[in-house]
Amino acid sequence: MKKKSVFSRLSSSNLLLPIISLILVMAVNIIFDIASGNNPFSFFMITMQNTTSNGMVLYGRIIDILNRGSEAAILAIGMTLVVSSSAGTDISVGSVMSLCASFCCMLLAGYGVSSTNDLAVPLVIGVLAGILMGVVCGAFNGTLVAVFEIQPMVATLILYSAARAIGLLLCNDLIVYVRNDSFAFFGSFLGPIPTPIIITAICVIIMTVVLRKTALGMYIQSVGINRRASRISGLNSTKIIFLTYVVCGMFAGIAGIVNASRITSADSNNIGLYLEMDAILAVALGGNSLGGGRFNLAGSIIGAYTIQAITTTLYALGVSTTQAPVFKAIIVILIVSIQSEPVKAYMKKRRAVKAV
């Protein structure tokens, strides 16, 4: 009885399909492992592994998915809010990630230094400045979209092309290496758990609490559904849209620092490259409408991990990385069409017919 209520709660919150998609993607590995004579669940095994420099840590493909999917998941939080409030996407997040990472590393290394083991400023200052840079970029996007009412895609196109270039300028056109253990922390391990997983969890928990405990979530959805009506009923629509872009920029900053910390360097040309597309896809895979309005944060997070699960699965299957995008596209087409309205309506009708 209780099981059924969980099931119905899941399906009513629209989480069912994203979860099924994620499970289906991972199930491919069971089939592959059986076919190649391995332990059928070897993909899902989590063991403890003794590392060279971090002691005993959690080890396994599932951990890889959670770890490598962190940046996309963090971006997906902000993207969900932006999509909901403004019915548009922030396509600058990948470039902003790169800019924040470059700014952080430039401060930590000192301007013009391309490789260092010592920090020029305290770690906290570098990291906070990086995140602050994300907030500034978000505020810039927010101003264009909320105040000047420019189409979100056009408004964020500016930083999409400019942010990465500014990052390169800050880094003197070089990859800045900050080979320092304290900076590496954000991309390595806290105890046995990869730090990016913990950072993502903290971001998700804080955001969920804020959206649940305050009326912000409801305000954002109501602005997204009808901006004018919300304003007439007393909501400051401009302020709320502006706020979602600032939050989105902040999360881009956090994701950028996690990414830079993994490689203890600011590779301006490559950090966050094409990641804005993953973030948008995550929102869509999570069953959210890109037309704004109602949103489902948990769905977007699951969507982000689904994308990483596809990548990790293709690695595990040994699919050549040059052909991987084709398989990725096929899987995405399947997931998106399962979740499309006509298919949903058809399934509902079939169920209704069966019931009769």
Added chain:
Amino acid sequence: MKMKLVAGLTIAMTAGLFVGAMTASADDLVSIGFAQVGHESDWRTASTKSCQDVFSEENGYNLSFVDCDNDEAAQKEAVRSFIEQEVDYIIIDPIIATGWDTVLTECEDAGIPVIVIDRTIDDSDKYVSWVGSNFKTEGLAAGEWLKAYAEAKGIDEINALVISGSTGSSAQIGRSEGFQEIADREGWTILDEQTGDFTEAGGQEVMESYAKSYEGKYNVVVCQNDNEAFGAMTAMDNAGVSYGPNGDVILISFDACTAGLKDVQAEKITADFECNPLAAPFVEEVIKQLQNGEEPEKEVFMVEHWYGLEDAAVPFEIDGEPQEVTVVTDEIIEAQY
């Protein structure tokens, strides 16, 4: 006040005379136009600096340098402006391999010899010489060295994992081809080859997956540039795999930039195969041949070095040519670009 004005004027006039003298003497200099790709990596910066150092005024050259910022149209414009300036020689590092015939014909009509460096031009042969790296030789060197090293160490089975560069780039194609050739000849197993896009993050992610898929089944990892090797090292650290001269896995890398050589010295990378960015001395050689009325070679391959520690300094041969591994020392790291 008046004194100041007079003094100022005098300085200005002297400066003017000086500039006049400079331009007069510029006529004796060999003028060169260099259309560089951009400034995307340490390697590229080293390449630019090499040209600026060699073609300096002290050496009797007048260099017009244009950084094309990876914009192919801007690069062709730069070459046309060199023709208008009537420079003596034009150096191009072509951003893309095609669409050059018209511009090179214009150079030919103007009687200006063109020297191509680093990347290649596929649809025209109206240049006197191409100076660059032989990526296939780099791959062959890695393969032949591995054979010699394995023999010296008494390793009789090679199971290699390759983390390749950006698919389709000339460096990736050449290095893969060269290494594969030796692997086929020696009957080695290449377990897998995935691209890490020449980035540290790419190397890390690919190696992280390799470590799980091929746990305990590999003893060689080949990274097609140093950045990928840095990433692979982190991933192997996290998987508890030991690598380098004293480890279980032989780690081979390409490029041999300063940071890469430091890791060779730190006993992390077993051997590093150079991709020489310092083309200018070889270009100068070609220009001297042209000035003496000699015909330079159509393809000039740069001298490249292979690096390791004493332990890895085993002699080997490429097509019968004896090769030597340079032992990395502080001086060598200091001198590297």
